[in-house]
Structure formats: structure tokens, C-alpha cells
Amino acid sequence: MLEQRIQQHFFDSADLKYAAVDVLSRPIHDAAHALLGCITSGGKVLACGSGGAVLLAQHAAAQLVGQFERERPSLAAVALGADAALLNALARSGQGEQMLARQVQALGHPGDLLLAISTGDSAPDVLAAIEVAHDKEMAVIALTGEAGGDLAGVLTDTDVCIAVPNQRAARVLEAQLLVIHCLCDTVDLQLLGDH
Known part of the structure; x- marks a missing residue:
């Protein structure tokens, strides 16, 4: 019974990826x-x-700064929200939900891009970051679940919403990891050419 449940996770993940392509x-x-x-x-x-998507944001930044599958010069990318000292300071002052927005305010410039990731549930910290990014004339790529959730409602016509068509956070996160790898591969292909 347990083995069948484990196998079902693999089948569900594969089915979502095939259906979502x-x-x-x-x-x-x-x-x-x-x-x-x-x-x-x-x-x-x-x-x-937000939530488990924090790790995906860190992974995306690491793939851009480091490398994906091929050696290339580092690309400018920063994962927000990983600063525990800043999080603690803002939480003590009652501004924990503003941490990402404050970092976008401090680090973002026109022409920069915000990669905002959520599984589709309510993510007020990510929503606030998107609003600041728009104020700073930054492009936004939103990775979310289902029909875009709260994030889709704040995006502009020039933003891109990649909404994984599923409600389960685990399945959405798995598909979002594949999306990040597709983005990294595409960037490498455009910058370095085909293998």
C-alpha cells in the first residue's frame, strides 16, 4: 500500500508535466x-x-550566478528573503510581510526583473514585492499555481504569468523547478549557442 502511494506521486508529477506542456x-x-x-x-x-517557493527562488538565482549545465560568465541575480537578520528585524517591528518589498525597493532599478514565485495560495509578501517592482519600472515574471492566484491579479500586460495548472503545492513546486530549468537552459542557449 505504501509503495503504491509512492508510485502515485511519480505518476501524478509526470501526468501534470505532460498535461501542462x-x-x-x-x-x-x-x-x-x-x-x-x-x-x-x-x-x-x-x-x-513564499513558503516552499523560497528555495526555488534561491535555486534560480544560484543557477544564474553560477551555471546551469555549461560554464559561462556569472549573471546578475539575487535571491531575496534569505537574510535571517533582516527578517528578524522586520518581524520585531511588525513589518515581516514587507521584507521582500523593502529589498526590491533597496536593490531594484528600472530594467531589472523580479522573478516572483508562489504555489498559488495567498502570498502577501510576494504581492507587495510585485507592487514595488512595478513602481520601479521592473518587469515581473510570476510563477504560480492554478489560475495564477492572487499574483495574476496584480500583473500588468508587460508581465509574464506562468501558472502551473494544479492545486497541490507539491506538484506545483515540482513543475516550477522544471520551468526554472527551462528558463536557465534558454538563457544559456541564447548566450552561448547550441552545444
């Missing part, structure tokens, strides 16, 4: 162009997330 390929393509435009014009990527 037609829905997600165009938004991923658009996001890759926005990401490449930011990087080639000297901008930087600020990546943030």
Missing part, C-alpha cells in the same frame, strides 16, 4: 525573452518566493 510553453518562451532582455541590457534578476 501546451499550456506553459508559450509563457515560458515569453518569460525567457524577458529574462534575456534584462540580462543583455545590464539588468539584474531579483528572485523571491
